[in-house]
Structure formats: structure tokens, C-alpha cells
Amino acid sequence: MTALLEVRDLCTxxxxxxxxxxxxxxxxxxLARGEVLALVGESGSGKSMTALSALRLVPKPxxxxxxxxxxxxxNLMDLSVTEMRRIRGGRVGMIFQEPMTCLNPVVRVxxxxxxxIRLHEPVSKAEARERARSLFAEVGIPDPEARLDAHPHELxxxxxxxxxxxxxxxxxxxxLIADEPTTAxxxxxxxxxxSLLRDLQRERNAAIxxxxxxxxxxxxxxxxxxxxxxxxxxxxxxxxxxLEDPRHPYTQGLLRSIPALSAPGEALPEIxxxxxxxxxxxxxxxxxxxxxxxxxxxxxxxxxETTPAxxxxxxxxxVETTEGEDAR
Amino acid sequence: MSRxxxxxxxxxxxxxxxxxxxxxxxxxxxxxxAASDVAFTIEPGETLALVGESGCGKSTVGRSILRLEHxxxxxxxxxGRDLLALEAHELRAAxxxxxxxxxxxxxxxxPRMRIREQIAEGMQSFGIGRDxxxxxxxxxxxxxxxxxxxxxxxxxxxxxxxxxxQRICIARALAVEPRLIVCDESVSALDVSIQAQxxxxxRELQDELGISYLFITxxxxxxxxxxxxxxxxxxxxxxxxxxxxxxxxxxxxxxxxGLLAAIPSIDPARRSAxxxxxxxxxxxxxxxxxxxxxxxxxxxMDRCRSEAPSIVSLEQGGSRCLLSEPRxxxxx
Numbered sequence: 001m002t003a004l005l006e007v008r009d010l011c012t013x014x015x016x017x018x019x020x021x022x023x024x025x026x027x028x029x030x031l032a033r034g035e036v037l038a039l040v041g042e043s044g045s046g047k048s049m050t051a052l053s054a055l056r057l058v059p060k061p062x063x064x065x066x067x068x069x070x071x072x073x074x075n076l077m078d079l080s081v082t083e084m085r086r087i088r089g090g091r092v093g094m095i096f097q098e099p100m101t102c103l104n105p106v107v108r109v110x111x112x113x114x115x116x117i118r119l120h121e122p123v124s125k126a127e128a129r130e131r132a133r134s135l136f137a138e139v140g141i142p143d144p145e146a147r148l149d150a151h152p153h154e155l156x157x158x159x160x161x162x163x164x165x166x167x168x169x170x171x172x173x174x175x176l177i178a179d180e181p182t183t184a185x186x187x188x189x190x191x192x193x194x195s196l197l198r199d200l201q202r203e204r205n206a207a208i209x210x211x212x213x214x215x216x217x218x219x220x221x222x223x224x225x226x227x228x229x230x231x232x233x234x235x236x237x238x239x240x241x242x243l244e245d246p247r248h249p250y251t252q253g254l255l256r257s258i259p260a261l262s263a264p265g266e267a268l269p270e271i272x273x274x275x276x277x278x279x280x281x282x283x284x285x286x287x288x289x290x291x292x293x294x295x296x297x298x299x300x301x302x303x304x305e306t307t308p309a310x311x312x313x314x315x316x317x318x319v320e321t322t323e324g325e326d327a328r
Numbered sequence: 329m330s331r332x333x334x335x336x337x338x339x340x341x342x343x344x345x346x347x348x349x350x351x352x353x354x355x356x357x358x359x360x361x362a363a364s365d366v367a368f369t370i371e372p373g374e375t376l377a378l379v380g381e382s383g384c385g386k387s388t389v390g391r392s393i394l395r396l397e398h399x400x401x402x403x404x405x406x407x408g409r410d411l412l413a414l415e416a417h418e419l420r421a422a423x424x425x426x427x428x429x430x431x432x433x434x435x436x437x438x439p440r441m442r443i444r445e446q447i448a449e450g451m452q453s454f455g456i457g458r459d460x461x462x463x464x465x466x467x468x469x470x471x472x473x474x475x476x477x478x479x480x481x482x483x484x485x486x487x488x489x490x491x492x493x494q495r496i497c498i499a500r501a502l503a504v505e506p507r508l509i510v511c512d513e514s515v516s517a518l519d520v521s522i523q524a525q526x527x528x529x530x531r532e533l534q535d536e537l538g539i540s541y542l543f544i545t546x547x548x549x550x551x552x553x554x555x556x557x558x559x560x561x562x563x564x565x566x567x568x569x570x571x572x573x574x575x576x577x578x579x580x581x582x583x584x585x586g587l588l589a590a591i592p593s594i595d596p597a598r599r600s601a602x603x604x605x606x607x608x609x610x611x612x613x614x615x616x617x618x619x620x621x622x623x624x625x626x627x628x629m630d631r632c633r634s635e636a637p638s639i640v641s642l643e644q645g646g647s648r649c650l651l652s653e654p655r656x657x658x659x660x
Binding site: 218 | 381382489491492519520521522523524525527528531532546547548549550552553586587589590591592593594595596597598599600602603604605606607608609624
């Protein structure tokens with residue numbers, strides 16, 4: 001069985017004084033039908049840019065400089081602009097952190113959903129409105145009929161996010177790309193939205209590419225996790241395997257530095273230093289400047305992909321070396 | 329919570345409401361009840377975390393203590409003096425001992441001033457250090473203390489990363505030798521690996537210098553690590569207050585329980601079930617009748633819609649909830 005979405009060796013670059021900076025560099029992953037894959041990283045890791053690249057939405061002057069993104073085997077990079085537009089908001093829906101970036105402030109929210117539906121399907125206005133109403137009910141908007149006629153500013157942050165989810169679902173997408181969908185929300189509202197996304201995903205068997213910086217959200221929602229650091233993947237694994245037994249030193253550091261709710265007391269283990277900016281990325285492993293287990297090859301050469309266990313991919317010289325010893 | 333001596337800070341009966349003005353005459357037509365009847369104490373060398381969701385009034389409380397807002401009622405007794413009763417020139421002197429660090433360091437640093445000047449500015453105005461040279465030496469020591477290279481003191485804020493800028497703000501606050509620092513969402517904008525560095529730094533400084541913190545945050549996960557006491561706010565009121573371990577291990581208020589349950593865990597064996605607290609926070613200009621939380625409370629009773637829970641139980645270290653009030657038989 002092939003994956004619904006296959007990303008292969010995706011590279012995106014921005015021009016700069018020192019030549020092109022590859023902010024997404026050789027990223028490959030699969031997304032199966034009905035699967036939730038989390039793309040995790042801190043700011044500047046390239047996680048959002050990876051999703052934007054896959055949808056061919058990289059802001060200028062950046063551009064995708066290499067790789068393929070196959071949806072059901074068809075390479076999106078070969079499609080015309082019009083064909084691509086039909087994919088976005090059609091087979092692929094999108095949810096962003098800030099709902100106001102995709103809601104029009106002067107148009108009633110119901111009309112916006114109706115428009116989105118009619119852009120992709122030849123249905124009457126009344127039919128589209130009925131569908132918008134049932135979508136509003138499905139995403140848990142109280143009193144959906146009345147809310148169709150509300151303007152965005154009349155809705156709370158949580159309700160606006162629900163409207164955006166309804167709009168993303170309106171064309172029955174096979175893939176939902178959710179970029180930090182709950183980051184702007186309060187924690188009690190976040191819990192509601194996460195629970196909604198989980199229910200929708202199960203009921204509709206939609207695949208979700210979830211972009212987040214929060215490993216707690218990963219645990220709530222994801223089936224698999226891909227960790228990014230400075231434009232590259234460092235580790236890919238099943239959710240429980242990654243959280244229980246992270247192999248890459250960066251994943252390990254990230255998990256340790258989260259203040260635990262249950263264990264106060266000792267100093268938090270830190271990852272020393274800061275994420276380097278793209279013009280200061282080391283030649284070899286990009287984490288080598290902060291890695292506690294750095295050794296000779298790390299600063300000079302990129303680690304190759306290793307597969308220490310089924311379903312697990314790690315890019316780390318140390319893991320490569322120890323795995324090699326184990327094999328002997 | 330008497331420990332024999334006067335606490336460093338004692339806030340009582342604090343009320344900060346913002347008028348809603350409408351019409352040509354700008355008549356006051358209502359009030360945003362940002363903070364009502366807020367009371368707590370902070371001991372020397374300790375941290376009180378003030379937690380809650382957006383709009384609960386936690387930042388208003390922090391700003392009111394510094395008189396960056398204009399509270400209508402209450403007392404803010406800091407080192408024995410009521411800050412709300414001070415004249416402007418007295419307030420200025422008191423502020424040396426009372427500093428604030430915000431969420432966005434870029435907004436609180438002057439982009440056109442070298443960081444050396446910004447850190448030395450407060451020292452100069454409070455007469456700390458004899459001359460520029462001595463102050464320069466102090467700036468170097470402060471930068472080293474917050475783990476920045478003293479050689480960078482002649483740079484501008486934009487030349488630093490977000491975490492480094494927050495260190496600069498901490499150094500600037502420390503420069504005037506404060507006893508209390510209000511940290512208003514000071515680590516919220518940072519990546520988790522950087523956040524850990526800043527949290528560790530804040531705690532080391534407390535151990536070394538005996539500073540107290542009022543730590544304002546929406547993120548309960550950082551509270552356990554840093555705070556001795558926690559106060560949970562909802563719609564302008566403190567709904568639960570107590571020692572950190574007690575609040576986390578035996579939360580008394582349904583809202584606190586909901587907040588704690590809503591935090592996504594990183595324990596792979598724990599994926600939460602249905603969310604406990606539904607709906608959104610009501611508007612602070614038109615709070616619900618009775619208990620403010622009754623519209624979202626999973627344990628709501630009929631009484632909650634009309635009876636406001638009292639603050640008496642709160643002062644006993646409990647919560648502002650009819651369920652935690654001592655049982656009284658309804659009369660007649």
C-alpha cells in the first residue's frame with residue numbers, strides 16, 4: 001500500500017547575502033490515509049515551511065528547489081497553478097494558528113463557508129448553507145443556525161477556530177494540515193479543540209499533518225512523530241516509542257527540558273545555547289553546536305539515516321556508530 | 329498565613345475595574361471587572377504564581393501592584409508601606425525595590441540604546457554606583473550573572489536572540505537591587521529549551537539573592553517548578569490559593585481541576601479523555617450571577633446560579649466554591 005502523501009527529499013531555499021539558505025533541507029516522510037503525523041520542532045526548525053512547501057505556498061523570495069510531493073502518486077510540483085488551487089481547500093484542507101488570518105472580518109462566517117463549498121462543488125446556495133449549518137453543529141458550535149449570520153469579531157477565539165475547522169472540512173478533504181491549531185487558545189479551550197480534532201479524524205478517517213512545538217499536543221493527537229531541527233529531520237518514530245525512548249540527543253533534550261507537573265525540585269535539564277540562525281548552521285549535523293554527545297564527525301558531515309528499529313528513523317552519528325556495534 | 333513577621337508584600341481587597349465609556353459625553357456605561365477583591369501575600373525569598381487564562385485579570389493585578397494601573401480600592405503593602413497611598417515621589421523610590429519583566433523583551437528594550445546604557449540607566453537614576461566606570465563594571469558583572477558575555481554590552485538589542493534578550497531584561501531588573509520582581513508571562517514566548525534556561529536562572533537568582541517573584545502565567549506546567557504558593561484566577565477573582573504541592577495534588581476548586589486536566593501530558597500512557605471544562609470564558613464586563621464559574625462548571629448545582637461563594641474559605645487555604653464551604657444547613 002502506498003501512502004496518501006509522500007514527501008521526498010523536499011528542499012526549500014531563501015536567497016541571502018551568503019547564497020541560498022536551505023531552510024527545508026532534504027525532508028522525506030509519508031502520511032497514510034487516516035493517520036495523524038506530527039511535525040515537531042522549535043521556532044526556526046522549518047516545520048511550517050515544510051508544510052507550506054508541500055502546498056506550494058512558500059512566500060517569496062523563497063522557493064522549493066528540489067524534491068517531490070506526491071498525493072496519491074501524483075507529483076504536486078508538476079501541477080499547474082489552477083490545478084494546485086483545486087487541491088488546496090479541496091482534497092487538502094488547512095487550519096492555522098490565528099483564525100483571523102483566513103477569515104474575512106467583514107463577511108458573515110456562514111457566507112464564507114458557503115463560498116468555500118461552492119468554489120469546489122456545484123451546489124445551490126441553499127444546499128451549501130444547509131451543509132454549513134450541519135458542519136457548524138458537527139464542530140460543536142452552539143446554536144449553529146444563528147452563528148451562521150455572525151461576523152468573526154462577534155465570536156470568541158475558540159468559536160472562530162471551530163469556524164475555521166468547519167471551513168477546512170467543508171470540501172471533505174482527505175488531508176488536513178493543521179499548523180499550531182491551538183497555540184493561540186486558552187488551555188481549557190485547547191483541550192476542547194484537540195478532542196474535536198481527534199473525533200473528526202476518527203469519524204472521517206482524514207489524515208492530519210499536525211505542526212506543533214508542543215510535545216503534549218503530539219501525545220494527545222499524533223500516531224507518528226517527525227522531529228525537525230534547523231531545517232532537517234532528526235528523528236521519526238511512533239508516538240509512544242518517541243516519547244518513551246527518544247534516540248536523538250535533540251529529542252532527548254527537548255523532552256527533558258519540559259517542566260514536569262509531577263516532579264518539582266531539581267534544576268531543569270537544559271539544552272545549552274540557542275538554535276543557530278540559518279546562516280550559522282554548521283556544515284555537519286546541525287545540532288552539533290549544542291549536542292552533549294558530539295564527537296569527531298559531527299561538525300563536519302551530515303549523519304546518514306539509520307533505522308535502529310522498525311518504523312524508527314534517526315539521523316545521528318552516535319546512533320549510527322552504536323547501532324553498527326550492536327549489529328556486529 | 330502568619331509566620332510571625334510581616335510578609336514582603338501583602339495585597340488585600342484590591343479592585344481594578346476599567347470603565348466602559350460610550351456616547352458623545354463619554355459617559356461610563358459599564359465596567360470591565362478586571363480584578364475584584366484580590367488578596368494574597370508574598371514572603372521574602374518566595375514565589376507566588378498567579379495563574380489563569382486570558383482575560384482573568386492576572387496581568388492587571390501585577391500592573392496594579394506597581395501602580396501601572398489605577399486600582400479603585402484595596403491595599404498593596406510592600407515592605408510595610410501601602411503603595412496605593414504613596415505620593416508620586418515616594419512611589420518612585422519604592423519602585424527601585426519592585427521591578428517587572430514582561431513577555432516580549434523586544435517591546436521593553438529600547439532598540440536604539442546599547443544594552444550597557446539600558447542596564448545602567450536605572451542604577452544612575454537611583455544613585456547606584458559612583459561613576460560610569462563603576463556602573464560599567466556592575467553591568468559586566470550582571471551580564472556575567474545572567475550568563476551573557478560581558479563583552480557584548482556595547483551591542484544593541486536586535487543583535488541578541490529572544491532568550492538572550494530576556495536575560496538582558498533580567499539583568500536590567502537586577503541592576504537596581506529589587507526585593508520583588510513581577511514576571512508577567514516572562515517565559516511564555518520562548519521555545520521550551522530556552523524556557524528551561526530562563527526558569528533555572530530565575531531560581532538560581534532567588535536562591536542567591538533572596539528575591540521574591542510574583543510569577544504571572546497561563547502555563548501551569550512552569551508553576552510547579554518555580555512557585556511556593558499558587559493563586560488561580562478566574563474572571564477577576566482568585567478562586568483558589570495555597571501551597572503549590574497542595575494545589576497540584578489536591579485541587580479544591582472545579583476550575584483548578586479542569587485547568588490541570590486540560591494540560592496535555594507527555595506521558596505516552598496518558599491521553600486525556602473528554603475535556604472537563606466546556607465553553608468559553610464569559611465577558612468580564614458582564615460576569616454570570618452567583619459563582620462566576622457556574623456557566624462552565626462540571627459540578628454545578630442549583631445554588632451556584634444565585635449564591636456567590638464567599639472568600640472566607642479562600643483565606644483558610646481552600647477555594648471560592650460552595651462545595652468547599654463548611655456545610656451549613658439551609659435555614660427555614
